[in-house]
Amino acid sequence: MLTLHHLGRSQSERIVWLCEELGLDYELKRYSRRADNRMAPPEYQALHPMGTAPILTDGDVVLGESGAICDYVIQTHGEGRLAVKRGEPGFADYLYWFHFANGTLQPVLLQVWSLERVDPSDKNAPLRMARERFSRVFATVEQRLGEVPYLVGEALTAADIMIVFSLTTMRLFNRCDLSPWPNILAYLQRIGARPAYRRAMQKAEPDLTPVLGAVPE
Known part of the structure; x- marks a missing residue:
């Protein structure tokens, strides 16, 4: 059986949601972050050389990286569902947006937040550049979600x-306001209405109200 090792308030919520959408049998093991530094506890870090979330075990397989885990689960347990195959309409769009999350969106969020901690003033030239990229990234997502529901x-x-993690739970680490992006907010409401998403968040984060509004509560 698949075992998902879920670190609280982390990217591993993606895999819980994936398993719920696919209707798979899986075991969920939840781990709390350390109180002193909010990092993974030692028993979680010992699961994989990188020690970062998510981590999936399946027999002898121990796999990290949420994108790799998504591909693995879909291909080995999900019969290809929730992916777009080569030759099918939307294949190129699927590849682009699948990799956009961790290749473009999440890095720019982390870059802006890190630079703001160093120097939030307008004199910080790298921060100005990062904020310009931030705006371009969000404008791209906003435009796309004005054209299609997903x-x-x-x-x-x-x-x-x-x-979705980058647009929701990740904002708990820095209160990013999404009010300038109404299509993104409407999209998050569609996501939040999905029974599989609600089940996943209740299992993964039972004490957390999903962050679906403009500003985290």
Whole structure:
């Protein structure tokens, strides 16, 4: 059986949601962050050389990286569901948006937040550049979600599962306001209405109200 090792308030919520959307049998093991530095506890770090969330075990397989885990679960247990295959309509869009989450969106969020901690003033030239990229990234997502209900088209795919954490739970680490982006907010409401997403968040983060509004509560 698949075992998902979930670190609280981390990217591993993606895999809980994926398993719920696919209707898979899996075991969920929850771990709390350390009180002193908010990092993973030693028993979690011991699971994988990188020690970062998520971590999936499946027999002898021990796998990290949420994108790799999504691909693995879909191909080995999900019969290819929630992915778009080569030759099918939307294949290129699927590849782009699947990798956009951790390749573009999440890095720019981390870059802006890190630079703001160093020097939040307008004199910080790297921060100005990062904020310009931030605006361009969010404008791109906003435009796309004004054209289609989900990133790849009419149906939810793993590309959506990859991106939602960065737009929701990740904002608890820095209170990013999404009010300038109404299409993104409408999208998050569609996501929040999905039974599989609600089940996943209740299992992964039972003490957390999903962060679906403009500003985290």
